[in-house]
Structure formats: C-alpha cells, structure tokens
Amino acid sequence: MRVLVAEDEEVLAALVATGLRKAGFAVDTVHSGDEALAQLGLHAYDVVVLDRDLPRQHGDDVARELVATASTTRILMLTAAASTEDRVAGLDLGADDYLTKPFEFPELVSRVRALRRRSARPPLPPTLERHGVRLDTVRRTAHRDGRDLELSPKEFTVLQILLEADGAAVSAEELLERAWDAHADPFTAAVRVCMSKLRGKLGEPGLIRTLQGVGYVL
Structure with a gap:
C-alpha cells in the first residue's frame, strides 16, 4: 500500500523507504513538516511514518492537522525520545503508534502493516x-488452489487491493494512486501492463474482469 516517510535525516529516510519498498509498499519521502502536509493533501496515504522533530513545521503540528481534518491516514510516530512521558504525549496528539530510534527494521515494517490493516473499515484480516x-x-x-503464484511486489499489491474490494470494481486511477508512488506517470500503461502479468500468473479460468470505463473486478 502507500506510505509517506517524513524524516529530516535524508540518509535514514532513504533507508526506510528502500526497506518499505522491498516489503511491497509504494513509498514517497519528504524531509520537513510543511512538505509532509503538502503531500498528505495531495495523496491518500495509508500510513505516514512521521519523525516528531521535523524542521519548518514540527511533527506534532502535522499530527494535529491530520487529526483535525479527520484524515484516514494512520500515524506511526518516530522519535529519539524514549521516555514514557514522550510516548504518552505523542499518542495523545493523535499518533496511532509510536516507535523510538534506533529501531529494528522488521518491527517498523510489522507496525506499518498492522496500521494498514486497522485503517480499513471493517479492519482487514491478515489473510485474504x-x-x-x-x-x-x-x-x-499468494496461492491459487494451493499453487504458489510467485508475484512481484507490485502484482501482490494490486491483487491485494482487488481482494480487499470484495467484489466491487476498482478503477485504474485508484490502483495507480494506491499502489504506485508520486513518481508514477498517470498517462503510462503501468496499471494495464501489471494487470496483464497478474492475469497470466493467476491462470485459467480467468479471475479478473475488465469493466469498460469503470475498472477491474476480481
């Protein structure tokens, strides 16, 4: 799914983004609070990994703004401050989870996935x-009738979105918004190409139906 990493330490931000992409997420990065709010206003992120001590606009203010606008984006707050008082303060601001630096990367990935599942209404089970x-x-x-599908990260994400839709149509625009990052060209055939490869790996009988002018249905 789609994650925004808001971290002023550019090397750390790049490392976190690379690791999350390897885990199957579409990731954008920013390095200040005002940039974070700008990106959050443009795209529907599932989770924001939010450094608390951001320049220009503090991470606390970013969290307050998300809460005030009733955003569905879940907040995983990062900070070097490890005291109980700091954790309580971060959660009281509206953060959904809190992780102190330094952290173990598998834990970060696990927490992001858990927040993504909880963000759905109703919350999604870990197995679809x-x-x-x-x-x-x-x-x-991913398996079909016990057969390993060997999907790429992008194919896995697209199939996950279709499964989560539970029979409803998903437009190409929504797939591009949720499964690709901000660098994706909306005029490319990225969704169509990915869908073609996914159909091939799912095999016969075909499971994904195209509704002209509407989108795709599993």
Missing part, C-alpha cells in the same frame, strides 16, 4: 481469500 486465491499479507505469499 476469494475464488480459491489466498493472500497472506504478513508473510507476503
């Missing part, structure tokens, strides 16, 4: 199943 397709969003495995 429909029409013989079984997707384990924690282990990142």
Whole structure:
C-alpha cells in the first residue's frame, strides 16, 4: 500500500523507504513538516511514518492537522525520545503508534502493516481469500488452489487491493494512486501492463474482469 516517510535525516529516510519498498509498499519521502502536509493533501496515504522533530513545521503540528481534518491516514510516530512521558504525549496528539530510534527494521515494517490493516473499515484480516486465491499479507505469499503464484511486489499489491474490494470494481486511477508512488506517470500503461502479468500468473479460468470505463473486478 502507500506510505509517506517524513524524516529530516535524508540518509535514514532513504533507508526506510528502500526497506518499505522491498516489503511491497509504494513509498514517497519528504524531509520537513510543511512538505509532509503538502503531500498528505495531495495523496491518500495509508500510513505516514512521521519523525516528531521535523524542521519548518514540527511533527506534532502535522499530527494535529491530520487529526483535525479527520484524515484516514494512520500515524506511526518516530522519535529519539524514549521516555514514557514522550510516548504518552505523542499518542495523545493523535499518533496511532509510536516507535523510538534506533529501531529494528522488521518491527517498523510489522507496525506499518498492522496500521494498514486497522485503517480499513471493517479492519482487514491478515489473510485474504476469494475464488480459491489466498493472500497472506504478513508473510507476503499468494496461492491459487494451493499453487504458489510467485508475484512481484507490485502484482501482490494490486491483487491485494482487488481482494480487499470484495467484489466491487476498482478503477485504474485508484490502483495507480494506491499502489504506485508520486513518481508514477498517470498517462503510462503501468496499471494495464501489471494487470496483464497478474492475469497470466493467476491462470485459467480467468479471475479478473475488465469493466469498460469503470475498472477491474476480481
């Protein structure tokens, strides 16, 4: 899914973004609070990994703004301050979770995934199943009728979005917004190409139907 990393230490931000991409997320990075609010106003992020001590606009102010606007974006706050008082203060601001630096990267990935599942209404189970397709969003495995699908990270994400839709149509625009980062060109055939590869790996009988002018349905 789509994550914004707001971290003023550019090397750390790049490392976090690279690791989250390897875990299957579409990731954008910013290095200040005002940039974070600008990006959050442009795109519907599932989770923001928010450094508390951001320049120009403090991370606390970013969290307050998200809460005030009733944003559905979940907040994972990062900070070097490890005291109980700091954690309580961060959570009271509206953060959904709190992680102190330094942290173990697998824990960060796990917390981001958990927040993403909780952000759905109703909350999503870690394993999604429909029409013989079984997707384990924690282990990142996908099977159809017991056969390993060997999906790329992008194919896995697109299939996950279709499964989460539970039979409803998902437009190409929504897929591009949720599965690709801000550098994706909206006029490319990225979604169509990914969908073609995914259909090939799912095999027969075909499971993904195209509704002309509407989108895709599993």
